[in-house]
Amino acid sequence: MPDYGKDYENLNISIPRPLAGDLLHVAQQSGHSVSQLTEKALVQYMKDERGINSVYLSAPVNAMLKGFYEENTTLGDLRKHGDFGLGTFNNLDGEMVMLDGVIYQLHADGKTYPVDDHVQTPFACVTFYSPSVVEEIEENLDFNAFNAILNRLLPSDNMLYAIRVDGLFKQVKVWSVARQPNYQPLVEDEQNRPVFEYENINGVLAGFYTPKFIRALNFPGFHLHFLTDSREYGGHLHECQTERVQIGIQFIHRLKLDLPMTLDYLTANLPR
Ligand SMILES: [Zn+2]
Structure with a gap:
């Protein structure tokens, strides 16, 4: 300054x-x-003005869903656009969680591994986290009730939101992904994914809500990743029951999107 x-x-x-x-x-x-x-x-x-209150996408998600798992955005690049978020790594080598500027790589065994700034990602969604509202929830909520509270905290379905939930969870079910060869679109089959369940565990959910009309660019609806307080285990949230949590929501009205400059992407025949 x-x-x-x-x-x-x-x-x-x-x-x-x-x-x-x-x-x-x-x-x-x-x-x-x-x-x-x-x-x-x-x-x-x-x-x-500084573009901080925006959601940044390193690539449109539809490219990854078509099986383009290798892009050239490094985690170092990603860090310039946020300190909080989620995504994956080239070749879908695990789930990504970014919390307080630290990136965690959750492998198919459900455990975190150190990852350096040169590693690349085909898709990640980040922001500089600063909640607009914070709500303490002391009740025991099943997944439906939890989703209902999240929905109630969103002033409009047509905005973007970053969501962070810290606290004690009665149960958490997550999945991860195993490393995939390029050009092999993921089968929407839960059976093939490594699934992990935790009970009475302290941890954090980090992620976003995206309006459905943006589905070509980002996963529509709620997309949350879980990480234990010990920062050892986690994955893509499938369902959870809360015991005592704090929900923070950041209202965001701007989306920044990078289009990958790879030959694969530039010549891809993406869904219209
Ligand atoms: Zn995910």
């Missing part, structure tokens, strides 16, 4: 009269001071 020296002390802002009127009105209604509101609005604006 450049040194602005004395500029800070001389910073005077003039606000057009109608806007100042609105500001005073909102301050009166909300019980917040004018300075608090101004600061809040500026933080939000800066976040948007």
Whole structure:
């Protein structure tokens, strides 16, 4: 950050009269001071201006679903676009979870392995996580009730959301993927996937909600990956029951998409 020296002390802002009127009105209604509101609005604006409050996709998911498992986005590239998210690795070599800037590779044995920044991904979805709402849920919820609460926390079906759920889970069922040869589309058959179940476990769910009309670019609906608090085990969430959790949701109204510059991608005949 450049040194602005004395500029800070001389910073005077003039606000057009109608806007100042609105500001005073909102301050009166909300019980917040004018300075608090101004600061809040500026933080939000800066976040948007720098493109931080956006979902970043390293590639459209439809390429991966067609069996293109090798793209040239490195985890180092991915890190520039977020500190939180999910995805997979080239050749579908496990499930990816990114939490607080650390990327975890969950292999087909359900365990995490260290992964370096040169490893590549055919598909990943990340953001800089900063929740807009946080809700404490003390009840024991089955998967349907859990999904109902998530749905209730989304103000609209037509926006993007990052979702982080921390706490104690009564049960969690996840799956992972085994390394796949390129050009071999995954069969939508659960039987072939390694499945793992955990009970009374502390952990984190990390992922996104994507509107259904964006399905060519990202998995529609809720897509969550699980990681234990010990950071040793996890996978793609199939179902869960919560005991005591904190749900954080970030409202996001911008999507950034990279199109892979690989020959495979450029010459692919993707679904229309
Ligand atoms: Zn997944």
